Amino acid sequence: MSFVKLSASVLAIAAVSATAAAARDQVQVAGSSTVLPYASIVAEAFGENFDFPTPVVESGGSSAGLKQFCDGVGENTIDVANASRAIKSSEVETCAANGVTDIMEVRIGYDGIVFASQLNGPEFTAFTPADIYSALTAQTLVDGALADNAVTTWDQVNPELPAVEIAAFIPGTKHGTREVFEEKVLLQGCEDTGAMEAMIASGMSEDDAEGACMAVRTDGMSVDIDGDYTETLARIGNNPNGIGVFGLAFYENNTDTLKVATVSGVEPSTETIASGDYPVSRPLYFYVKKAHIGVIPGLKEYAEFFVSDDMAGPDGPLSAYGLVSDPELAATQASVADETVMGTMN
Amino acid sequence: MSLADANTPAPSAAPKSSILTTDARTKKRNRAEARFKAYGIGAIVLGLAFLAALLVSIIGNGIPAYTQTFVTVPVYLDPAVVDKQGNRDPAEMAKTTTFGYAPLIQNAFATEVSQNGITTDMAPKKLADILSASATGQVRQTVLDDPELVGQTVEFRLLASSRVDGYLKGRVTREALARDKNLDAAHLDIIDTLRTAGVVNRTWNWDFIFGADASESRPEQAGIGVSMVGSLFMMLVVLVLSLPIGVATSIYLEEFAPKNRWTDIIEVNISNLAAVPSIVFGILGLAVFIQFGHLPKSAPLVGGLVLTLMTLPTIIISTRAALSAVPPSIRDAALGIGASKMQSVFHHVLPLAMPGILTGTIIGLAQALGETAPLLLIGMVGYIASNMPDGIAAGFMAPNSAMPAQIYEWAKRADPAYYERAWGGIIILLLFLMTMNIIAVILRRRFERRW
The missing domain is CATH 1.10.3720.10 (MetI-like)
Known part of the structure; x- marks a missing residue:
């Protein structure tokens, strides 16, 4: 019965190691796939420069990361959640209900959202939020009543755009990027075209009008991508007329296949985003469980190292990868050093 | 044939079917069988074609990962940078971070480039984009493992950045670099010269098989x-x-x-x-x-x-x-x-x-x-x-x-x-x-x- 002996001894080893590993010695991070590249760059450099083991960074999306983060306090919960949007008050409540009360919010910088198409495709070189809104909205106001969007080619939206079928690949609803896209592009375009005003004038409540502005057509001209940017890239590769939504860093790593479009006449780059000229950008965050500082070795050092000038500064490796450095980095560094927690949210 | 003829009863009024001559129905059945066999063979051929296409694409795309581009650079391990206290104590020396090592390597590489007869107006920092970001960590770890090396000029085999590697593997073209902010075409000219000089070479990469994963900015270092x-x-x-x-x-x-x-x-x-x-x-x-x-x-x-x-x-x-x-x-x-x-x-x-x-x-x-x-x-x-x-x-x-x-x-x-x-x-x-x-x-x- 060597099986029995073997399995018994391995189970015993596993049990012993389970108790031995109770003291976790590396920082565990999860969350946004947009922040993941930056977090992995920081984690790698952290492992090289400190005596702590390299932190573990999981992907999965901002919401999934914050959900894990709010699961509770203790060594079998994560220490840091990466997010491509600010934490919501409902998430703070969930956190509090599970005993996660002192949360440090750390803004690491900004990320631009760009519109890019196949390098050899049609001349998609300039967009305005209004163009995108008119092309992608689900319903438009016709004679005072909502009707399905009848636009099928880009030149119907704006004569300066190519006369090709609309085929947009936008991030799915589980992505933090989608929210930014809805607010900074669709809603903005809705206001710019005057559609929002007209809807309110036609008797819709403001909330309904906003909802109608951000609703994306479902007739196949706009496709939600629930996967990563690599999936969007593959779709663009198969469709010469396709236009996709990417993060700036992803675009900058794939300039050999993608061509980027200006938005409202501004070319996306770390400089234009930092100056605020490029309209579609958003802050990136990570959240730290204060209760874990001092318990998990290296957690505070990791947070401080992340926002240090060496990493997140304008000449650091994060900026080289595509992060737009935060002009207020010094304030962030100070608040991390002081372990400042978030105030109560309304 | 005579035997068969003898055994066959004399043909009666209507021509009866014979096992020697195939009638229309038998022909039809035979054709159906032949068709079925053809379908079967077709299915197998199709399956094999898919398999072949799969294997060819896997091997074609995957084999380049097993070789990697390295740059051989002699680096002077300046005591003023790597051992500020001068006591060769690894704990003290660890205070110099990888960022502190960067100028050391950038200058060493710039020297190596000029020694190979290349004149360039690129700053050492820009020039060092040819090297992987892992170079600083590699040199620092070597120094911390053996503090006696401080003050000497040590020859390091450093990884080249993924784009340089891609260029030698034919993945990155000069046209593509025109829009890429990471590397210029001028870098590629330097690489071509260094390659003939034997400073840059592409060799088998054991680290891919035995190494650890790397961050997004260093694909050249990643291993499985x-x-x-x-x-x-x-x-x-x-x-x-x-x-x-x-x-x-x-x-x-x-x-x-x-x-x-x-x-x-x-x-x-x-x-x-x-x-x-x-x-x-x-x-x-x-x-x-x-x-x-x-x-x-x-x-x-x-x-x-x-x-x-x-x-x-x-x-x-x-x-x-x-x-x-x-x-x-x-x-x-x-x-x-x-x-x-x-x-x-x-x-x-x-x-x-x-x-x-x-x-x-x-x-x-x-x-x-x-x-x-x-x-x-x-x-x-x-x-x-x-x-x-x-x-x-x-x-x-x-x-x-x-x-x-x-x-x-x-x-x-x-x-x-x-x-x-x-x-x-x-x-x-x-x-x-x-x-x-x-x-x-x-x-x-x-x-x-x-x-």
């Missing part, structure tokens, strides 16, 4: 070794748990259990479990082992437990098939000479069924080895496989990834250089799966007995 170790520990857990449990279940159900409604329900459910999508086991594992059992996240132990659940039905079904294939006469003979039921099973039936059991187990393990979906949910996908586990316990408990999860992670990273590594990883994974399947075939061929 640590996740391979993760897979190994998971397979150990799967083997050690699923083989005894699966075999015991099968023996009980096949040899001892009464045939009643309960055992029927259990049997049906085991068959159903074998068809459950693997992601379901991932959710189960997350809920049971991590949230309820408080086992650590991303641990190969948890991954192994989840994959055990997934593999058990496969092993039980194949073990039961192997047991029932042993003829009843063996059992009857054993019982007839006075063996107990248990003796007959363990002394006679089980050894005869062993080849079938092992084959089923190996196929089940191979399935588990290639599984990614359940691992997504228990936190084994991401930038995880960065530390080689130190010791057996850490191997089971420290966060790690698995080969298929690592490949999935590489495939979705932004830098195109990771795409090549994903294909390279697939080659290794396929080699493992092929080896396991071949072992299963050999076991079956050698030991299987037919009655």
